[in-house]
Each structure stands twice: as C-alpha cells, then as structure tokens.
Amino acid sequence: MTHSHRVRRPRPWTSLLHVALVGWGVIVTLPLVWAVMSSFKADRDILTSPWSLPDRLHGENWVRAWTEASIGRYFLNSAVVVGSAVVLTMLFGAMVAYVLARYRFPGSRLIYYLFIAGMAFPLFLALVPLFFVVRSLGLLGTPLGLILVYTAYALPFTVFFLTSFFRTLPTSVAEAAFLDGCSHSGVFFRVMLPMAKPGLISVGIFNFLGLWNQYLLPLALNPEESEFVLAQGLAVLAVRQGYASDWSGLFAGLTISMLPVLAAYVVFQRRITSGLTAGAVR
Amino acid sequence: MRHRRLPFIAGFLVLPLTLYAVLVLSPYAQAFYLALTDWRGVSARAEFVGADNFARLLDDPQVLGALKNNAVMLLVVPIATVVLALFLAAALSLGRRRGAGVYRVVYFFPQLLSVAVVGVLFQFVYTPNSGLLNGVLNLLGIEGRSWLGDPSLALWAVMAVVVWSAVGFYVVLFCAAMESIPREILEAAAIDGASALTRLIRVVLPLVWENVQVAFIYLGMAALDGFAIVQIMTVGPGGPDNATEVLGLTLYRNAFTYGKFGYASALGVALFFLTLALAVLVLRGSRRDRVEMA
Numbered sequence: 001m002t003h004s005h006r007v008r009r010p011r012p013w014t015s016l017l018h019v020a021l022v023g024w025g026v027i028v029t030l031p032l033v034w035a036v037m038s039s040f041k042a043d044r045d046i047l048t049s050p051w052s053l054p055d056r057l058h059g060e061n062w063v064r065a066w067t068e069a070s071i072g073r074y075f076l077n078s079a080v081v082v083g084s085a086v087v088l089t090m091l092f093g094a095m096v097a098y099v100l101a102r103y104r105f106p107g108s109r110l111i112y113y114l115f116i117a118g119m120a121f122p123l124f125l126a127l128v129p130l131f132f133v134v135r136s137l138g139l140l141g142t143p144l145g146l147i148l149v150y151t152a153y154a155l156p157f158t159v160f161f162l163t164s165f166f167r168t169l170p171t172s173v174a175e176a177a178f179l180d181g182c183s184h185s186g187v188f189f190r191v192m193l194p195m196a197k198p199g200l201i202s203v204g205i206f207n208f209l210g211l212w213n214q215y216l217l218p219l220a221l222n223p224e225e226s227e228f229v230l231a232q233g234l235a236v237l238a239v240r241q242g243y244a245s246d247w248s249g250l251f252a253g254l255t256i257s258m259l260p261v262l263a264a265y266v267v268f269q270r271r272i273t274s275g276l277t278a279g280a281v282r
Numbered sequence: 283m284r285h286r287r288l289p290f291i292a293g294f295l296v297l298p299l300t301l302y303a304v305l306v307l308s309p310y311a312q313a314f315y316l317a318l319t320d321w322r323g324v325s326a327r328a329e330f331v332g333a334d335n336f337a338r339l340l341d342d343p344q345v346l347g348a349l350k351n352n353a354v355m356l357l358v359v360p361i362a363t364v365v366l367a368l369f370l371a372a373a374l375s376l377g378r379r380r381g382a383g384v385y386r387v388v389y390f391f392p393q394l395l396s397v398a399v400v401g402v403l404f405q406f407v408y409t410p411n412s413g414l415l416n417g418v419l420n421l422l423g424i425e426g427r428s429w430l431g432d433p434s435l436a437l438w439a440v441m442a443v444v445v446w447s448a449v450g451f452y453v454v455l456f457c458a459a460m461e462s463i464p465r466e467i468l469e470a471a472a473i474d475g476a477s478a479l480t481r482l483i484r485v486v487l488p489l490v491w492e493n494v495q496v497a498f499i500y501l502g503m504a505a506l507d508g509f510a511i512v513q514i515m516t517v518g519p520g521g522p523d524n525a526t527e528v529l530g531l532t533l534y535r536n537a538f539t540y541g542k543f544g545y546a547s548a549l550g551v552a553l554f555f556l557t558l559a560l561a562v563l564v565l566r567g568s569r570r571d572r573v574e575m576a
Contacts, residue, residue: 017373024370025388028450031407032391034414047412051421092298099294103287111299118306122507122557124530125550128543129312132323133305152305155298184290213396215510216530220538231398235514238402247412254403261394269387272394277455 032258039065039251046247058248065252069241073226074233075257081143081229082211085150089207090200092151093158098188100159101166102174112163118156127220134221141224149217154207161206165199166192205272212261230257316547323541335548345549348520348527351437352506355444355528356560360501363445364494367452372482374453375460376468386457389450397447401514404443405430408515430516433525440512440526444504452497459490495564502560506553509534529553 038046039061040054066072100112130149131140139145169192177191193200215231222229228236234257241250265272317335321328339345370389374382392400407414408429416426429439463486471481487494509530513519520527520535529549537546 021370021373021385024366024449025385027446028388028391030418031403031414034407035403049412049417051417092301095294096298099291103291105288105291111295114307115302118302118310120558120561121310122503122550122553124507124509124533125313125547125554126306126309127533127550128537128547129309129316130305131537132543133309137304148301149305152301155302155306184287185293188294209394215397215514216534219513220534231396231510234398234402238405238514247406250402250406254399258395258399261396262391265391265394266387273386273390273454277451277458 032262035251035258036255039248039255041248041251043245043248046251061248061252062256064246064249065237065256069237069246069249069253070228071230071233071237071253071256074228074230077143077227077233078212078230081146081150082208084143084147085154085211086204086208088147088151089154089158090204093155093162093203094193094196094200095188096155096159097162098166098192101163102171102192112159115156115159118153119160123153123216127216131220141222141227143227146218146222146229149221150211150214153217154211158203158207161203162196162199165196169195201271202274205268209261209272313547313550316544317551318548319544321544321547323543328544331544335545336552338545339548339552342532344524344527344532345529347524348529348532351525351527352508352529354437355441355505355508356502358441359444359448359505360498362441363448363452363501364497366445367449367456367497368482368487368490368494370449371453371456371460372486375457376482376486382457386450386454389453391450392447393451395447397510398514400443400447401511404439404446405515408439431522433521433523436516436522436525440508440515443511443515444508448501448504455493455497456490459493460486463489498564499561502564503557506557506560529556 037054040057040059041052041061042055042058045052045055096111096115100108134140134145134149137145139148173195174187174191177187182190213231214229215235218229218232222232225236234253237250237253241247241253316328318330318332319328320331320334370385374385395403406412410416410426410428410431413426413429415429419426427435430436467485467489468481471485476484507530508528512526512528512531513534516522516526518524518526520531530553533546533549533553536542536549
C-alpha cells in the first residue's frame with residue numbers, strides 16, 4: 001500500500017509556511033507599490049497619510065520629475081553609458097575569451113590569470129589611482145571615460161565566463177569553415193559568435209544590471225551634473241526634493257527609474273534569472 | 283590554418299589588454315605604492331613614509347568606528363540573509379507548492395533595482411512622520427521611531443535594507459540547488475521518521491552546502507562594502523554620530539573631501555586584505571566533504 005502514506009494529513013505547519021511565504025512577498029512588494037502609488041498623489045496627501053489612495057491621478061508629478069528634475073536626462077545618460085559599455089565589454093570580452101580558449105600561444109596562461117586576478121580585488125583599492133589615471137587621460141567627467149572604465153572593470157568576469165563557454169563549443173564547425181577558406185577573424189565573427197549567443201546573452205544581462213547598478217565609479221569619476229547617470233541623479237534629487245518638499249516629484253522619479261527594469265524582468269524573467277545566477281554557480 | 287595566426291591573436295588582444303592594463307592593473311598596482319606615501323594629489327610632493335599610514339589607521343577613531351560597524355554587518359547580514367533564503371527556498375521547492383514560480387519572480391524584484399533606487403526608497407520608508415514603516419506600525423498600534431535618526435537603530439535599519447534586497451537572489455539560487463536533490467532521498471528520510479526541520483538541516487543543507495558557501499562569500503563582501511546604501515540613505519552620511527560609518531565611506535571621504543590620497547590608499551589596501559582574509563576563512567572554515575548525489 002504505497003498509496004496510504006501519500007494521503008495528506010492536515011499539517012499545521014504547512015499553513016504557517018504559507019503565511020511566511022505570503023508575508024515575505026508583502027514585505028518585498030509593499031514598498032514598491034507604495035512608491036508607485038505615492039507618485040500619483042498630491043504632496044499634502046503624501047504627508048497626511050501613507051495609506052490614502054490618490055484623489056486623482058496626478059500625472060503632472062511624472063512630467064515634473066522627467067523634465068524639471070532632469071530624471072529624463074539622467075535616464076538617457078545612463079542608457080548611453082551603460083549600453084555602450086555593455087556592447088564594448090561583450091565585444092572585447094568575447095575576443096579575448098575566444099583567443100584564450102581556442103589558441104595556444106606563449107603567455108596565454110599569464111593573460112588569463114591577469115584577467116582572473118581582477119575579480120579578487122575590491123574596487124575601493126583602485127579608486128584613488130584610477131581617479132588620477134582617468135584625469136590625466138582627460139576623460140574625467142566625460143561619458144567616454146565612464147564607458148571605458150565600466151568596460152575595463154566588467155572584463156574580468158566576462159573573460160572568465162566566456163572562456164569556459166567557448167571551450168564547451170564543438171570545434172568541428174569552425175574547422176569546416178577554415179577548410180572553406182574562412183579567415184581567423186571570419187570564423188570568429190561568422191561562426192563562433194553566433195554559436196556563443198546563449199552565453200553572450202547571460203553575461204550581457206549580468207553586466208547590464210551590474211553596471212546600471214554602479215554608484216561608486218560615477219560618484220568619483222563623473223562630477224559634472226549635466227553628465228550624471230541615473231543613480232547619481234536620484235541621490236541628488238532625494239536631497240534636493242527633500243528641501244523643496246516636492247515628495248510627489250521624487251516618488252515619480254523613483255517610479256520612472258524602477259518600472260522599465262521591472263517590466264523588462266517580467267517579460268524576460270527566465271533569461272534574466274539564469275543570467276544573474278550564472279554568476280554565482282559557475 | 284596556421285598562417286597569419288599570430289597577427290590575428292595579437293590583433294584581438296591588443297585593445298582589450300591595453301584598456302585593462304591602463305584602467306585596472308595599473309591602478310591596483312599603484313594603490314600599493316601610494317599607500318606607503320603621504321601623497322595629497324600634488325604630483326611632485328609625495329614623501330615615502332613607509333608603514334606610517336597603516337599605524338595611523340589604527341589610531342583613527344573614524345576608521346575604528348567604521349571597522350566596528352562593518353564587523354557587525356559581517357556578522358548579521360550574511361547569516362540573516364542565508365537563513366531567511368534557505369527557509370523560503372525550502373518552503374518553495376520542497377513542498378511542491380503551486381504557484382512557487384510566482385513567489386520566486388516576486389522575491390527577485392529587489393535584485394533588479396539599482397542601489398540608488400533602494401537607498402532613496404527606504405530613506406522614505408523610514409521617514410518618521412509620513413514614512414511607510416511607521417504607517418504600518420501605527421496601524422498595528424505600535425509607536426513609530428525615527429529609524430535613521432536614532433544612533434542605536436540606524437545601523438540595524440541599514441542592515442535590514444541590505445537583507446531585504448539580497449534575500450530574493452539567494453532564494454532563487456538555493457531553489458535551483460534544492461530542486462536537483464533526488465526526491466527519493468527526502469522521501470527515505472521522511473519514512474525513517476525525520477521531522478521536516480531535521481530533514482532540512484541534516485539532509486538538504488549538506489546537499490546545497492556549496493551554494494551556501496558562495497552565498498557567504500558574496501554577502502560577506504557586500505557587508506564589507508555597504509558604501510552606496512549608507513552614502514545615499516543615512517544622515518551625514520555615516521551618521522547619526524558615526525553610527526553607520528563604513529570603511530568605504532571613510533576611504534571616499536579621506537580621498538575626495540580631505541585630499542589625503544596616500545592615507546585613503548592605505549585604507550584601500552587594508553580593505554583588500556580584509557576581503558582576502560574573509561574569502562580564505564569562509565572556504566577553509568566551512569569546508570566539508572563533498573556530498574555526491576546518486
């Protein structure tokens with residue numbers, strides 16, 4: 001009678017577990033929902049009660065945050081800097097990883113370990129000299145400077161991840177392409193890169209969110225307010241709107257900066273989760 | 283196939299390697315030298331002072347205060363996060379619960395928010411009069427507090443935010459590990475009369491131990507950092523009364539506010555050795571025999 005012990009007795013702890021699961025869900029979502037709701041409220045309603053629903057949808061908060069508080073500009077700055085940095089990281093990372101994974105040449109181990117070593121050091125250690133290197137290159141406070149720095153610091157993990165990925169790909173297709181007279185770089189761009197797409201997407205998502213999240217580097221290297229990225233802009237906005245008590249504008253700014261990411265997540269949920277956890281389970 | 287091989291290799295490596303050497307390797311190397319000087323940013327004037335900076339670190343009350351706060355975070359954040367995540371992951375993946383996927387998606391949300399968003403958001407969640415937290419507490423009949431204004435609460439408020447934003451990631455990580463455990467092992471333990479808690483600690487935990495180790499290293503590094511969230515969220519930042527000062531903040535302030543670049547570099551070197559020691563400690567201290575799954 002294998003069936004008998006599968007009959008479920010009502011167990012008190014299953015419902016307790018359920019309460020815990022729902023409870024954590026509420027703890028996670030409540031602050032987010034509250035921020036979105038407050039972004040539609042008038043200032044006085046925000047101050048009187050955190051619970052009241054908006055009397056009407058105050059869309060003007062969003063307009064004010066986007067234009068007057070420059071959230072729109074910071075958003076675009078972030079998109080340009082992070083977008084370019086991710087593209088450059090993927091290109092450079094894939095080139096290095098491919099060469100290291102598929103070619104034997106003197107010094108290849110050394111180069112590989114130089115990149116791996118970059119993952120062991122805390123960013124804070126490099127911060128002071130980095131500031132002066134970037135300044136002496138004339139790149140301080142420029143988007144190009146941030147793009148190059150972001151790329152350089154995203155390379156170690158990208159190279160590490162993609163090197164092992166390229167090693168897993170079969171060699172036969174590349175060899176056939178060589179026999180057909182394809183050049184080395186032709187094989188890379190036309191054969192290997194398309195084959196490596198799943199790995200590229202995982203590490204690309206990982207890099208995008210990591211760099212979008214970056215706060216220390218722009219704070220130190222990007223002091224010009226017109227060039228601020230979103231993270232800097234939000235932090236400054238929080239201080240400034242606090243003085244101006246434009247709470248609704250602040251919540252609108254917050255909502256504008258979190259909704260696109262959450263929306264993208266809901267759509268590409270599986271890809272994003274596996275891309276991010278790929279960093280931990282290698 | 284061998285012709286023009288070396289030019290191709292060199293061509294692919296030269297740009298990435300140059301970028302990496304100039305912006306990553308050279309700053310890291312320079313930091314170790316700068317730490318031994320009294321450099322204040324003016325190029326000609328850098329005296330070699332040996333280990334002086336390091337001796338002064340140990341006398342600096344702000345550094346010691348920051349070190350204490352980082353130590354508290356190092357004790358609290360990883361343990362709280364891992365215990366919560368293990369519990370939630372076990373509840374989700376072992377009970378064959380319907381809708382487990384939805385929970386996982388929701389739990390993962392905070393991982394996607396940039397640290398600036400989280401910092402600003404919680405600054406207002408903690409606001410005494412109109413904040414969400416005191417609003418909830420009032421509803422329950424509990425009197426609210428000034429979470430970030432009270433030196434005895436501020437660090438805990440900061441740690442709660444770090445845990446809040448980290449748990450979801452580890453739930454997903456642990457869920458994946460737990461789902462790869464063969465059902466027969468758990469069923470066998472259940473038939474032998476092991477309670478749910480015993481099964482979790484004696485059977486599941488050893489089988490996901492490698493993931494727990496990874497979690498401890500990552501969370502430990504996050505606890506040694508804490509810069510962004512503290513810089514954005516706390517008064518001062520680092521206050522009130524140095525209650526939330528962290529080493530990264532002390533470093534940043536010494537470098538970019540006081541211009542003590544040599545001293546800040548010494549702090550960076552100290553931070554590096556702390557991180558290294560932590561990784562070695564976790565890997566050594568928590569070593570267990572690998573459990574092979576049938």
